[in-house]
Amino acid sequence: MATIVLAFPGSVAWAEQPKEVRIATVAHYNGSRPSFIGSAAVIEKQGWLREELKKRGIRLVWVPVAPQSVGATINESFANHSIDFAGYGDLPSIILNAGGVETRLIVPGGRGNNVYLLVPPNSPAKSITDLKGKRIALHRGRPWEITFARLAEANGLKLTDFRIANLNPGAGAAALAAGNVDAFVTLSDAFPLVDKKIGRILWSTKTPGQDWKMRAELWGDKAFIEKYPDITQIVANAYVRAAHWVAQEENYPEFIRIAVVGGQDAEVVKREYADDSISWKARWNPVFDEFVTSHYRNAIYYSRKVNLIRNAFDESRLFEPKFVRQALKDLKLEGYWDTPAVAASTDKRGSS
Amino acid sequence: MKRILNLAGNRVFQGAVLPILLLVLWELASRQGVAYAYAFVPLGQIWQGLLELLQTGELVTNLTATLRTMLVGLLIGGTLGLAVGGMMGIFRIVDLLIGPLYHTIRQVPLLGLIPLIGLWFGNGDFSKVLIVSMAAFYPMVLNTYEGVRNVEKRYIEVATVLRFSRWQLFRRVLFPGALPSIWTGLMHALAFAWISTVGSELLFAAGPGLGGMMQNAQSISRMDIVVIGVASIGVTGLLLNAGFSRLRRYSLRWRETG
Amino acid sequence: MSIPVFRWRSPHERFLFLLSPLLVIFAWVWVSRLGLFPDQILVPPQHVWEAALGLWESGELQMHLQQSLYRLVIGFSVGALLGVAFGILIGLSNTVENACSPLFHAIRQVPTVAFIPMLILVFGVEETFKIIIVAKAAFFPVALATHDAVRGIPKAYFEVARAYRLPTWLLVWRIILPSTVPPVLTGLRISLGRSWMVLVAAELLAADSGIGQMMEMGRQMFRIDIVMVGVFVTGLIGFSLDRLFRSLEGRLVKWKHQS
Numbered sequence: 001m002a003t004i005v006l007a008f009p010g011s012v013a014w015a016e017q018p019k020e021v022r023i024a025t026v027a028h029y030n031g032s033r034p035s036f037i038g039s040a041a042v043i044e045k046q047g048w049l050r051e052e053l054k055k056r057g058i059r060l061v062w063v064p065v066a067p068q069s070v071g072a073t074i075n076e077s078f079a080n081h082s083i084d085f086a087g088y089g090d091l092p093s094i095i096l097n098a099g100g101v102e103t104r105l106i107v108p109g110g111r112g113n114n115v116y117l118l119v120p121p122n123s124p125a126k127s128i129t130d131l132k133g134k135r136i137a138l139h140r141g142r143p144w145e146i147t148f149a150r151l152a153e154a155n156g157l158k159l160t161d162f163r164i165a166n167l168n169p170g171a172g173a174a175a176l177a178a179g180n181v182d183a184f185v186t187l188s189d190a191f192p193l194v195d196k197k198i199g200r201i202l203w204s205t206k207t208p209g210q211d212w213k214m215r216a217e218l219w220g221d222k223a224f225i226e227k228y229p230d231i232t233q234i235v236a237n238a239y240v241r242a243a244h245w246v247a248q249e250e251n252y253p254e255f256i257r258i259a260v261v262g263g264q265d266a267e268v269v270k271r272e273y274a275d276d277s278i279s280w281k282a283r284w285n286p287v288f289d290e291f292v293t294s295h296y297r298n299a300i301y302y303s304r305k306v307n308l309i310r311n312a313f314d315e316s317r318l319f320e321p322k323f324v325r326q327a328l329k330d331l332k333l334e335g336y337w338d339t340p341a342v343a344a345s346t347d348k349r350g351s352s
Numbered sequence: 353m354k355r356i357l358n359l360a361g362n363r364v365f366q367g368a369v370l371p372i373l374l375l376v377l378w379e380l381a382s383r384q385g386v387a388y389a390y391a392f393v394p395l396g397q398i399w400q401g402l403l404e405l406l407q408t409g410e411l412v413t414n415l416t417a418t419l420r421t422m423l424v425g426l427l428i429g430g431t432l433g434l435a436v437g438g439m440m441g442i443f444r445i446v447d448l449l450i451g452p453l454y455h456t457i458r459q460v461p462l463l464g465l466i467p468l469i470g471l472w473f474g475n476g477d478f479s480k481v482l483i484v485s486m487a488a489f490y491p492m493v494l495n496t497y498e499g500v501r502n503v504e505k506r507y508i509e510v511a512t513v514l515r516f517s518r519w520q521l522f523r524r525v526l527f528p529g530a531l532p533s534i535w536t537g538l539m540h541a542l543a544f545a546w547i548s549t550v551g552s553e554l555l556f557a558a559g560p561g562l563g564g565m566m567q568n569a570q571s572i573s574r575m576d577i578v579v580i581g582v583a584s585i586g587v588t589g590l591l592l593n594a595g596f597s598r599l600r601r602y603s604l605r606w607r608e609t610g
Numbered sequence: 611m612s613i614p615v616f617r618w619r620s621p622h623e624r625f626l627f628l629l630s631p632l633l634v635i636f637a638w639v640w641v642s643r644l645g646l647f648p649d650q651i652l653v654p655p656q657h658v659w660e661a662a663l664g665l666w667e668s669g670e671l672q673m674h675l676q677q678s679l680y681r682l683v684i685g686f687s688v689g690a691l692l693g694v695a696f697g698i699l700i701g702l703s704n705t706v707e708n709a710c711s712p713l714f715h716a717i718r719q720v721p722t723v724a725f726i727p728m729l730i731l732v733f734g735v736e737e738t739f740k741i742i743i744v745a746k747a748a749f750f751p752v753a754l755a756t757h758d759a760v761r762g763i764p765k766a767y768f769e770v771a772r773a774y775r776l777p778t779w780l781l782v783w784r785i786i787l788p789s790t791v792p793p794v795l796t797g798l799r800i801s802l803g804r805s806w807m808v809l810v811a812a813e814l815l816a817a818d819s820g821i822g823q824m825m826e827m828g829r830q831m832f833r834i835d836i837v838m839v840g841v842f843v844t845g846l847i848g849f850s851l852d853r854l855f856r857s858l859e860g861r862l863v864k865w866k867h868q869s
Contacts, residue, residue: 028568064559066559067568068567072830072832073475076474077475080651082474095830099833137735140827163818164818168815168816171735178732178735180735181735309831367713370713371713374713445626449629449630452628452630453630455849455852459803459844459845459848459851460844461806461807461809461810461811461848462807463723463814464810464825464840467826468837468841472651546721547721547722547723547804550721550724551721551723554724554815555811555814555815563724578728581724582724582728587716590716
């Protein structure tokens with residue numbers, strides 16, 4: 001296997017069509033079987049993608065990735081061509097493309113996931129400015145770094161104004177519990193920590209006007225999508241189809257159920273989506289719009305500024321929007337998401 | 353008879369004092385408030401977690417996967433190590449050629465190679481087995497080499513007088529002479545293989561295994577499962593070590609009478 | 611007992627000594643010249659060299675190196691000293707051995723890396739945690755080697771000591787320490803390697819400085835050249851420490867034979 005990876009750098013080349021389509025996605029292991037979350041779980045549940053690929057004699061392979069090191073693991077897998085697609089974050093993708101391995105954003109993941117800034121329950125801090133000079137657990141190069149940097153910048157601070165401890169989310173939580181850091185930046189795993197009285201949420205991307213959510217979406221290997229545009233189209237259709245299914249209010253209970261099967265806690269998932277300034281439907285909007293473009297422009301600018309990447313580049317290089325356009329046409333969903341992104345009133349989902 | 357029983361009971365008792373003391377301290381610590389309970393989960397909760405893991409079969413599947421990675425790596429690395437170490441011990445030219453490279457590469461901390469190995473060979477089972485094989489390989493080479501080199505000169509002289517063939521020399525003199533050292537190497541290889549199996553499971557991406565189980569538990573703040581993971585790793589290691597020690601005694605029994 | 615210590619041998623052996631490492635480096639240069647693999651997979655040697663120079667000039671490399679070595683020296687010294695003391699103690703006293711050995715062997719069997727999450731919880735992510743984890747890694751092999759060595763001392767020695775009413779400290783100093791030097795030194799050397807590996811792993815998982823952290827950061831930033839620099843530096847450190855200990859071993863064994 002090793003020799004195969006090394007001997008055929010473009011492992012998919014020279015074949016009329018691939019034998020399998022490999023999509024990396026975040027997974028938990030319960031026993032020996034990985035359980036998937038997010039779009040992958042919905043797509044697998046729908047079964048449409050597997051069926052469509054099977055008709056062409058192609059096998060669908062989900063490649064599980066541990067939550068602790070998604071960015072680095074998927075970047076390495078793209079570099080050695082052991083995957084064709086991956087659902088993962090914005091900043092790792094920017095780092096990968098800056099490093100010379102080319103991937104493209106195929107289907108945007110909507111408005112993104114929330115990022116939470118936790119402090120110990122007894123912390124006197126009232127806002128991020130109180131954390132100046134303090135020690136903060138932040139896994140570098142992960143999508144939420146951008147969010148944190150934007151929050152800092154909005155308050156006239158820089159990353160260097162804090163003592164950043166580069167810790168993965170598990171170690172970060174532990175460090176917060178042991179009182180070794182004064183704050184911890186993470187995703188919805190913040191809620192169990194709040195329940196255990198390890199931390200309280202000082203700030204989150206649910207704050208209206210500061211909804212700098214992190215983005216996780218479908219990326220494809222450039223070589224693959226250029227060689228197999230039709231297969232890529234099928235994959236894109238499956239992701240848009242899944243987004244459309246989730247976006248419908250009546251599927252919400254089922255969506256939660258799928259998340260629970262995937263090893264997530266129902267309450268955590270519900271709270272992640274509760275009290276948000278973004279409407280449920282807009283949250284799953286897969287359209288390439290100004291929101292996506294400006295997010296990446298911003299992220300690349302930031303990455304260059306703090307030396308995460310050596311050369312800045314134009315964000316349009318990352319996008320391949322034609323597949324979503326075609327998918328919306330194929331699924332007769334043109335115009336479905338043409339509604340304002342921000343709901344008139346705060347979405348009260350799950351607050352019951 | 354009664355005295356022997358008494359002594360045995362006494363010994364078990366002596367050995368149990370420290371662990372029990374630790375458990376009591378642990379339980380006390382868990383009651384010092386919520387933040388403490390995060391690090392020191394109450395014993396009852398650990399027990400519940402254990403029952404849960406046993407019921408779902410999670411513990412068994414993960415343990416099996418970890419053991420498989422370890423044993424495959426140990427087999428591959430151990431065999432190669434035996435061959436390379438033996439060659440280095442017997443043939444000076446091999447020692448001169450491979451020795452420096454071996455001694456240099458051996459010093460690179462294995463777990464530090466994980467980013468490179470992940471990039472080159474993917475983040476799957478192959479990479480884990482590769483790391484474990486390397487971990488088993490190093491001590492095996494070293495101890496086989498030292499064992500062969502330290503076979504007493506006079507035995508070799510006797511063999512020369514007896515005009516042993518190279519194969520006979522190896523089979524009758526060098527191998528038995530080096531066997532105790534080879535066993536030391538194997539015991540080290542076992543320990544290193546076990547360390548690197550857990551280490552690679554912690555550092556590599558998802559996959560079944562105790563390390564992965566602990567990582568997941570950590571990410572959802574289930575400290576009870578982390579503790580169960582540590583304990584399972586310890587108990588399994590203890591059993592493996594006991595099993596191999598028994599094998600070692602069995603295969604070296606001729607030395608006692610010799 | 612001969613201990614394999616590398617010494618500079620005759621000129622042509624010295625050439626042979628360098629041959630295999632040189633061949634590997636040559637192969638690396640050659641394959642990356644051929645362009646069989648993209649630069650991101652097989653970083654050309656000159657990129658690694660440039661990255662190393664860059665890290666050196668910015669002072670980053672020295673800073674990380676200093677941090678790692680500091681943790682190693684402190685942690686290893688603490689662990690090894692405690693290990694020798696504990697090994698002698700359980701080697702001499704049956705009661706202590708009976709009381710400690712189940713727990714000792716149970717903890718010894720748990721790879722140090724598996725303790726990382728728990729240790730972080732108890733000691734946090736600061737220096738204490740890293741020093742303790744290095745000390746833990748050093749303690750067990752040293753204690754075990756010392757114990758075995760003490761138990762291996764012929765009974766007659768102890769009987770003679772008892773007959774002459776030798777005080778315990780003299781027994782330790784004159785009999786136990788000298789006769790346990792070679793195996794304990796081997797234990798020390800092995801545990802030094804192990805400590806170094808554990809430290810790098812701990813720094814990979816949780817730290818904000820040190821060589822392991824430099825590599826982890828390189829990995830997160832997809833800077834394989836920096837990762838490679840880390841691999842070389844860690845290897846070089848490990849190699850130097852090993853040679854240092856081997857020459858020490860050689861000297862102490864000589865001292866033992868003289869005394």
